[in-house]
Amino acid sequence: MEVHVICYLLVGAVMLFAGVYGFFTRRNLLATLISVELMLNAANINFAVFNRYLFPGMLEGHFFALFGIAISAAETAVAIAIMINVYRNVRNIQTDDISDLKG
Amino acid sequence: MNNSNLSAILSLHAELSLVVVLVVVLLADLLRKPDAGGRWFRVMVCLLMGVQVFLDLTPDARSLFGGMYVNTPFTSVVKSILSAGTLLVFLQCGEWLGRRDTRFRQGEFYVLTLSTLLGMFFMLSSGHFLMFYIGLETASIPMACVVAMDKYRHHSAEAGAKFILSSMFSSALLLYGLSLLYGTCGTLYFADVPGLLQGSPLQQLALVLFIAGMGFKMSLVPFHLWTADVYQGAPTGVTAYLSVISKGAAAVALAVVLRFVFPLMKDDWTLTIAVLSVVSITVANLMAILQGDMKRFMAFSSISQAGYIVLGALAGTAQGMASMAYYIAVYVVANVAVFAVISTIEQHTGGLTSRDDYRGLYRTNPRLTLVMTLALFSLGGIPPFAGFFSKFFIFAAAFEEGWWVVVFLALLNTIISLYYYLLVVKAMYISEPEDGRCVVAPMRSAPGVRLCLVLCVAGICALGLCSGFYEGLEYWAEAL
Amino acid sequence: MEYTILILLLPVLSFLLLALAGMKMSHRVSGLIGTVVLGAVTALSYMAAYDYFSLPRQADGTFATLVPWNAVWLPFTESLHIDMGVLLDPISVMMLVVISTVSFMVHIYSFGYMKGERGFQRYYAFLSLFTFSMLGLVVATNIFQMYVFWELVGVSSYLLIGFYYTKPEAIAASKKAFIVTRFADLGFLIGILIYGYYVGTFSFTPTETGLMQGAMMLPLALGLMFVGGAGKSAMFPLHIWLPDAMEGPTPVSALIHAATMVVAGVYQVARMFPLYIAYAPETLHIVAYVGAFTAFYAASVACVQSDIKRVLAFSTISQIGFMMVALGVCTGAPSHEGGLGYMASMFHLFTHAMFKALLFLGAGCIIHAVHSNEMSTMGGLRKYMPVTHVTFLIACLAISGIPPFSGFFSKDEILTACFAFSPVMGWIMTLIAGMTAFYMFRLYYGIFWGRENKELHAAHVPHESPLSMTFPLMVLAAITCVAGFIPFGHFVTGDGLSYDIHLDATVAATSCVVAVVAIALATFMYARDTQPVADALARRFPRLHEAAYRRFYMDEAWLFVTKRIIFRCVSRPVAWFDRHVVDGFMNFLAWAANASGEEVQPMQSGRIQAYVLWFMAGIIVLTLMLLLCV
């Protein structure tokens, strides 16, 4: 049976907001990082779906998705590196511990 | 065919030359002794950048890779402005990099910074949102590393974490917005999108998400909250770079895209930009009044400056673009000068960045104080310094498009901004230090810093009084 | 008669010389410079008077009005401009003579009186300045030139009253004099503005068309100008500065506050006389009533003052009241009936200048002798200072209107004019004339007769003044004796035609009788060593006596207005408003910026979740804005 494009988009949207929500609520830096990954992948899903359903026969969306994945991988790498750095400094990666700079 | 391809490739000379510099620096870094002082290394980098500044310029517009990459004289001028700014930053970073605990990492600093610059170049001359996005990320990811450079300083790490996380957040949303745009248009070529826009709610949402993502890079309120913390936490040189180069690049890129990709949704984005600009200027000014730490203070000042910069995008005209680029150039020299002074004092006093430490600075370091004063006056828009002209032009551009109220509110804000710039001047000239003598001893800054300051002062004084620069920008902007 | 310009130039030159180089000179030299210059000026004025009046009369029998000098000083518009020049007509020439004579006498007198004073040179410099201003005032060719010199006269009077600038009373008096007259001058200025706007010129002789346009506003304009005149001439209620002005050196009081400056108001009215008669007779009559009331008020106060200079000051006010009345009672009636008062007023101005200057100079000699102004320190001085005594007596007789002294003739003309205007006015003025005689002789007896203040005189024997001081007395006394016989009507009359003064027998008789009776009364009350009657009266009507002695509390009233109303109720609130409301608002703005900064600060909480929350909020708000607005 044919799954309507809206469903996919809904999945994407749900992922996005799940990510956003996670980012708001999670106190652990790694958890927030995972949430951001959710958001990025939501966008990637959109690209793939749009390409597949609305503009079949072209590859722009797919390529965009691929690049998006690659870039998010790079970002994650850097992010984790920095978190290690944070951990080395404060022995902890709770978001509350990186709130010295304020005001 | 082949031949023409080659020449086509060569017309990437801005990016290519930058890559060359990057590679050379990388290799040289591998070859040199890691714990050596590395003065000659720094000199070499600066020389290479000095050459690179002139390699950016191109006389004619070129489009490559089937329109993925578009290079125009205007963007090339902006690129060389950015390279020049980077050079100034490098000059002032010498002292910091020469320190025992950082000298073995200076190669990385240069490489990472240059790669962000490369990313900005691509972002500026992209003809497709994919290229744009790649450029954007290339510009931001290494930035996070540089921000976290002083890895044994807690604040540096915190700043890095905040930067990378929030920038990932914003880029995710931007990416989502792009996906929506793609979904509604079916293509992401700058050349094709305008024909397919019809201003549907989805596109409006996409537009907002896009502007938000760029607003994050330029740190417009309310997407600015990372700015102050990161500026304060990052090494001062990096802060200087962040505050001028990436901001400027993002601003021009945003202006270009809005003007040429979203012409049909002009009402939408002008309104959005107008609101963002006024809010940014006002909120940032109000916050800046309260800051006692110079780096944090400059963070808010730069936020409000970003608010002024986007007025050029608001106009969405050739004059707007020109005055924007001009504003950025002027802003670069002034801001870099301020940061140079800040970092010099920081380096010589073991990390003093509080405004109260500047009391009576004029007694001990008249030269530095004078440079600082000129730079601050230029930022505050006081004639005969360049800042006055740039403000006037950008206001004129926005005014011409009928944004009287916005311009007026921005003008009222100049009073507040003048107030807090004068607070610094007051600290340096008027206020008496607590124990009668200034905590900053008379000092002699490094040659690189001095050269940087000289260049900045020259720019502050000359850019305004000599009209050629602006007229050139105007000409190229018309040619866009 | 171009040389008349010298009459103005010489004093100003001597002023500059003395003001700039005076400190380098010895007293004698500077005094000589001033006096010699004034002598020259006097000679020139007499010469001018002789030449002028010996000119053939015009066809209509009047003296021509000469303008030997006139130049635009400050142009405003084509028609309106301040000119500076010299205008010669009967009254200005007459004034030239009066001013230069008295001033010359005062210059000589001051040699003795101011001997050894600190700031002798300054004194003579100011005298020259005053003389210059006064002369410039009388020869003004237009109302604005008059105003210019009017102000200059005011300031030189200010400087001379405050000559003893270390005496607080002197400072206060000079300030008071300047501010009160300044206040009056405001009226003068507005009057000039109205005159200039409606009549279209500042000159004394407007064009017919100008008068046509301005006729409706002329009464107002002239009335306001008279306010200025009233201020200078110390008309009630603007008279309060004059008694205090006696703080200045006595010769100055003689020159400025008796003979010349205080009659400037009279002169001004006389100057505008044709306009008054033709366009504003009612205003002229108001002048008369003001003058009459002032004359009465001043005379009644003068009866109880104990400071001889104060007495003289009030008698001056009263006499000026006479002159004002004389002008005021003039009407448009044909031939000399209507214009009689004009001639009388000018005549009285002339004679009064002489004998009042004489009185003041005499008072100066007395003060010089006993070092005090208080009558209590005097008495029985006649044997110590004979010359002063005789001349003083002559002056008293003159002012009381006893023939054949000059005062009799001029006052008689005034009374005649008053009777011609209305019997009531005539009788009132006659009564006041009687009071004049009374208080003058009270003064005379109090000084020269009565009980002698033995112990004081023993301590310091009074002595006759040196010749430099007595000589002017004799000269003025001589003038006083003969001036009455000057055929004044041949020179100055309301319509300019020649006119023989003839005494109205009844009026003359009544006034003489009244005067004699008054003198007799004064003799009865004050000639003896003790004054039971006077004291009895003082005890009988303590309130009245007290009130009269305190000048009917006019000063207090003015003090109330200035201190309480202006100072407390206007200036202080205004200043407070400025500091706390206007300025407070500006400070409030600054405070508000700071406060709102602190309001937005929590946004920067340092927690990254909060940051992205704001981020999302911003996106949502912007999206909604676009969806709803665009």
Next chain:
Amino acid sequence: MNILSLFVLIPALMLLGLWAARSINQVRGVMVAGASALLALSVWLTVAYLQARGAGETAEMLFTDSVMWYAPLHICYSVGVDGISVVMLLLSAIIVFTGTFASWKLQPLTKEYFLWFTLLSTGVFGFFISTDLFTMFMFYEVALIPMYLLIGVWGSGRKEYAAMKLTLMLMGGSAFLLIGILGIYYGAGAQTMDVVELARLHNIPESMQHVFFPAVFLGFGVLGALFPFHTWSPDGHASAPTAVSMLHAGVLMKLGGYGCFRVAMYLMPEGLAAWGDFFLVLTTISVVYGAFSAVVQTDLKYINAYSSVSHCGLVLFALLMMTRTSCTGAILQMLSHGLMTALFFALIGMIYGRTHTRDVRELSGLMKIMPFLAVGYVVAGLANLGLPGLSGFVAEMTVFVGSFEHADVFHRTCTIIATTSIVVTAVYILRVVGKILFGTCQNPAHLKLTDATWDERLAVICLIVCVAGLGLAPWWVSDAIGGSVEPIVSHLLVLNP
């Protein structure tokens, strides 16, 4: 090389010279040389101007020159003078010259002081010579900012507060001004920034004039101490060092009136027609209000500052009357107020330098102790209360007569209200003179004080001569001004009959 550009060039050279100067004497040398050169230049200019007019030169601006600067916005560096700017230049040169001597012994940081002082005067001169809106505005702001440091560093009393307040309020004014200038430029079709040209075009839409006339008028009015935007003036003047008060009250406040006349009124007559009465009321208030506030002040400088509010209010008042005479009077008033208030501030500064107090209640009997300064003070006071023969009288009478020329009753009522200020002026002047100069000295410490030194005498005498000169021979000035006021006023009267 246009002769007028020298007015900017000479100060620029002075700046370089001061920068290079090593000793205090070199600094003084540079200042005296430059100031004298400027004075000579302005005198020469005045003579040349009068000759040119005498020769029948009818152009509105003389000695004009224009160099295209920023072509895209039609910004030129264009200079030119008419009678008004000529006398203003003369005034500025005199004040700079005397101010140099008034701050002869200033300590510390003499060099820096004179650097900023010269920068300030550069702005002033540049403003008066330029006929291009942008250049005008630029020089205007150049003149504003040095005030901050001059007051903040070398001032006295609550100097930091006063300096900040003054700078911010004036900057607020210039914010209005800038928006107004943009309005003019784009309203007139973005063709030119030249004032004369704009006036000739006269094509700003009426609706825009209604918006931007008040902006420009307020912008300049703040500097002209227009009620209720005058409160920077008392604090600022009270805290500023002598020469700065002189230059600021003497010249800088005149920029306000000049700008209101040359820019706001000249370029936007319809706007003037709409807003004239409103501002007239404000100016009338400032005239009387300033005088009354001065009566109760106890600080000499405050008294003078408030009297400046009153007198500068009279300038704007006269301008708004829009008759030829009243506008001439306004310019005369600027000139005369500039001279006499500079004289006042110079003397106050000298007295303060000796007694270290400006409180009227603590000073007395100075006439005996420092006769020269005291006499100078009396002269200044008499000039201030409009004594004939000194400049004040000439100016005020021209203003009053001219204002009364206005046919409208409302305007003449305002005139009569304004005239009352001359009495109040007399009150506060004589109060001060009586209190501090006359009487006997109460404070024994003051008895040992000395009279003026040669440099102070030079400054004071120079100013007194100017005041008296203007007061005694006003006709040529008023001719020079009147001739130049004529075209502007006629331009206005055509539109507001």
